[in-house]
Amino acid sequence: MKGYFGEFGGQYVPETLIPALDELEQAVSDSFRDEIFWDEFSSYMRDYVGRPTPLTCAKRLSAHYGLDVWLKREDLNHTGSHKINNAIGQILLARRMKKERIIAETGAGQHGVATATVCALFGMPCAVYMGTEDIRRQHINVERMRLLGAEVIPVESGTATLKDATSEAIRDWVTNVDSTYYLLGSAVGSHPYPHMVKMFQKIIGEEAHSQILEKTGKLPDAVIASVGGGSNAIGVFSAFIDDPVELIGVEAYGRGNGKNGASINFGIPGVLHGARSHLLQDTSGQVLDTHSIAAGLDYPGVGPEHSYLSTIKRASYRLVDDSQALAAFRLLNRLEGIAPALESSHAIGYLEQYAKEHEKTTVIVNLSGRGDKDIHTVLEEGL
Amino acid sequence: MISDAIRNKNRAVIPYITAGLPDLETTGEIIRALSDAGAAAIEIGLPFSDPMADGPVLQKASHMALQAGFTMEGLMENLEGWTSSTDIPLIIMSYINPIMRGGMKETLESFRGEGVQGVIIPDLPADARDLFNLCRGIGIDLIRLVAPTTTVSRKKEVISGCRGFVYAVSVKGVTGARTALPEEVSSQVKAIKAMTDLPVCVGFGVSTARQVDDMLAFADGVIVGSHIMAVIMDAPDPVKAAYDCFRELGME
Numbered sequence: 001m002k003g004y005f006g007e008f009g010g011q012y013v014p015e016t017l018i019p020a021l022d023e024l025e026q027a028v029s030d031s032f033r034d035e036i037f038w039d040e041f042s043s044y045m046r047d048y049v050g051r052p053t054p055l056t057c058a059k060r061l062s063a064h065y066g067l068d069v070w071l072k073r074e075d076l077n078h079t080g081s082h083k084i085n086n087a088i089g090q091i092l093l094a095r096r097m098k099k100e101r102i103i104a105e106t107g108a109g110q111h112g113v114a115t116a117t118v119c120a121l122f123g124m125p126c127a128v129y130m131g132t133e134d135i136r137r138q139h140i141n142v143e144r145m146r147l148l149g150a151e152v153i154p155v156e157s158g159t160a161t162l163k164d165a166t167s168e169a170i171r172d173w174v175t176n177v178d179s180t181y182y183l184l185g186s187a188v189g190s191h192p193y194p195h196m197v198k199m200f201q202k203i204i205g206e207e208a209h210s211q212i213l214e215k216t217g218k219l220p221d222a223v224i225a226s227v228g229g230g231s232n233a234i235g236v237f238s239a240f241i242d243d244p245v246e247l248i249g250v251e252a253y254g255r256g257n258g259k260n261g262a263s264i265n266f267g268i269p270g271v272l273h274g275a276r277s278h279l280l281q282d283t284s285g286q287v288l289d290t291h292s293i294a295a296g297l298d299y300p301g302v303g304p305e306h307s308y309l310s311t312i313k314r315a316s317y318r319l320v321d322d323s324q325a326l327a328a329f330r331l332l333n334r335l336e337g338i339a340p341a342l343e344s345s346h347a348i349g350y351l352e353q354y355a356k357e358h359e360k361t362t363v364i365v366n367l368s369g370r371g372d373k374d375i376h377t378v379l380e381e382g383l
Numbered sequence: 384m385i386s387d388a389i390r391n392k393n394r395a396v397i398p399y400i401t402a403g404l405p406d407l408e409t410t411g412e413i414i415r416a417l418s419d420a421g422a423a424a425i426e427i428g429l430p431f432s433d434p435m436a437d438g439p440v441l442q443k444a445s446h447m448a449l450q451a452g453f454t455m456e457g458l459m460e461n462l463e464g465w466t467s468s469t470d471i472p473l474i475i476m477s478y479i480n481p482i483m484r485g486g487m488k489e490t491l492e493s494f495r496g497e498g499v500q501g502v503i504i505p506d507l508p509a510d511a512r513d514l515f516n517l518c519r520g521i522g523i524d525l526i527r528l529v530a531p532t533t534t535v536s537r538k539k540e541v542i543s544g545c546r547g548f549v550y551a552v553s554v555k556g557v558t559g560a561r562t563a564l565p566e567e568v569s570s571q572v573k574a575i576k577a578m579t580d581l582p583v584c585v586g587f588g589v590s591t592a593r594q595v596d597d598m599l600a601f602a603d604g605v606i607v608g609s610h611i612m613a614v615i616m617d618a619p620d621p622v623k624a625a626y627d628c629f630r631e632l633g634m635e
Contacts, residue, residue: 001510011509012479014436016530016555018509018537157442158432167435174436175556177532271480271506272433284455285484287432 003191006311008304011190012271013170020177025192027097032199037092044088045203048121049078051085053204055211055364060335061348065355068362070220071338072208072236074369079114081341081369082204082232083185087114089200091122094181101176102126104183105169107134107162107228108296108343109141110369111185116150126150129168131160134295140373159289162228162299166273186229187303190274194234194303201235208364209239221361222246224354225368226346227317228261228296230303232368237315247315249306250350252292256321259291263302264310264317272300277307293322293377294342296369320349326381328352329371341369342377385472385501385524385547388424389582389604395423396595396632397584399476399608400615400625401444402427403453407461409621411468416626418469421634423604426503427465429458429477436478436505438559440609444616455485459493466498474501474526474547479508488517495523501547502526515544528552529575531567538578548582548604549575553589559609561588569601592633607632 003009011021031037045051053076058069074082094102102119104126106112112128119126128145132154135142145152158164166189173182187197205223212220223240225233227249237247254260260280267278272287280288280300292298309315320328325342328349332338340348344367354363371378389395398417402410410427417425430448434441466473475494482490482504494502501524507514511527518525524547529538532555542549553568554561568585575583585598586606598605611628618624 012506013509014505014530015507015528015541016532016552018530019532019534021509157446163433167433170435171438171557177555268484270483271478273435274506279480281480281484283484284453285431285481286449287480 005305005308008307013274052207071367081110083111083114086200087118090183091118099181101180105165109138116145116148120148129165133160187231187234188229198234204235205239222363224248225366230306236366249317250346252297253319253321254291261292261297277304296343320346324349339371342374344368392423395604397606399426403448412622413625420629424472426474431478438557444612462497472500476503542579553587560590
């Protein structure tokens with residue numbers, strides 16, 4: 001069936017949005033076949049975003065763990081994370097579709113900043129929905145979005161985090177469907193979003209693939225990435241999917257007390273925000289409250305392709321809790337002079353467990369974003 | 384039969400209420416009150432944590448019902464009492480996840496077993512053919528929504544997979560009262576009626592007797608939700624409030 005990865009994905013949306021999804025699907029299909037579209041995308045990636053991002057050999061971290069660790073430096077992108085890849089791709093599509101207004105949801109604020117940035121670049125009005133809890137803990141990004149000319153709309157419903165911001169963005173889209181393009185930030189939601197977002201994030205994996213071959217002469221043993229909705233992970237995984245390379249997604253285990261963001265580990269297949277995937281829910285089918293110190297991983301669902309990769313056992317999904325992520329944040333600062341986003345710190349944090357089972361293996365960790373936005377949170381927890 | 388219940392009324396108004404607000408026992412009393420007040424059928428909304436098609440009033444109602452302890456188990460214990468207390472059809476409105484959680488087939492069979500006659504799912508899969516066939520086999524009407532944006536070819540597909548009545552969504556947007564409804568509603572309803580023998584009912588945004596009259600000039604029925612729930616949530620006596628509120632929407 002259309003838009004499924006195995007039994008996951010699909011289009012579960014209010015009827016009003018069906019024609020909008022059809023229109024988007026058509027635009028995606030036309031644009032993806034058009035070389036001019038990809039030429040334009042590539043030129044923005046190179047001249048505006050600053051790609052390719054380096055693949056950095058993390059020498060002291062490698063020595064610390066007895067591994068050969070390479071960091072894919074998405075933190076060095078313009079705006080500080082991988083989110084800009086997808087934002088550029090989608091705004092080029094929105095322009096082709098002659099949409100007049102852009103809306104987005106954001107958790108950590110990285111996607112909100114990326115969206116506000118491309119809207120400034122192309123002179124389009126932009127509204128970003130953000131939970132009030134996230135506005136509090138990611139305040140720097142809120143100010144950045146406002147400086148970029150975006151309207152940040154606080155969402156107080158539910159848990160006031162990413163899930164509720166997403167629901168509110170969908171409500172806006174249903175209401176303003178003719179004029180408005182919904183620039184969704186992760187590989188989640190209804191078809192064609194998960195596929196489209198992957199195609200824009202695939203550049204991470206393609207670069208890393210050729211860089212690791214160039215630098216080491218061989219494929220890595222494993223690729224590790226954090227998974228909230230899962231766009232950075234699917235982007236880096238996709239280039240290695242046909243290779244004999246272990247793919248490891250890292251989910252947020254929160255405080256380890258039952259509230260977490262680890263949908264694949266603890267969820268049951270269900271429908272949230274337009275697609276079927278692993279979902280943290282109770283026995284009545286109500287979506288559970290989540291917690292992660294990383295706002296971008298504080299989400300009860302996951303991209304449908306990750307659910308699929310997990311089910312067919314092509315990728316495995318491991319757990320890192322708040323304190324392990326904080327320890328990784330501090331470690332990377334001290335050993336490599338790099339402050340990772342708390343989301344990316346979960347991927348770094350997994351190395352501790354990985355190193356116990358592996359020796360001298362080569363791993364790529366996708367450093368999906370930089371951690372300036374999180375210094376406030378880290379300080380609250382104590383250096 | 385839901386379609387007969389609507390056709391047999393000169394003034395077919397279908398109230399929507401959120402189950403479990405303030406509690407399941409009172410929901411039962413509200414159902415009887417609305418039935419006494421002359422409802423053509425009653426749409427019972429199951430609360431959901433993430434109601435993406437609903438505006439502020441029904442979001443709040445959902446949230447409060449969940450806070451008050453609504454569960455599917457509790458619902459199943461009460462459903463039979465509700466359906467047997469009235470002659471009018473009861474229709475369940477639920478987002479798909481709570482139905483899917485207990486198994487689509489099992490949950491829909493339980494609804495039917497307890498006397499529920501129809502089901503409305505605002506986030507149905509785009510291709511709902513299998514689900515329509517499942518509902519038909521169980522003997523529960525799958526009521527589908529047609530939006531102002533729905534194309535002609537999509538309308539055909541939706542209507543061919545729909546029973547009970549066609550739910551014409553009056554506005555682009557979420558549920559909730561609107562001071563004015565778009566003029567296109569009338570042509571939208573007429574276009575649907577030209578394609579099917581099923582009754583066509585208008586919902587989303589309707590909150591006054593005047594609006595009900597306007598809609599009934601061309602539609603077979605009208606659904607009123609947020610307005611009734613706003614009144615129920617604010618009232619010291621929700622049962623009486625529901626009855627009075629419904630009567631104010633106009634008599635036959």
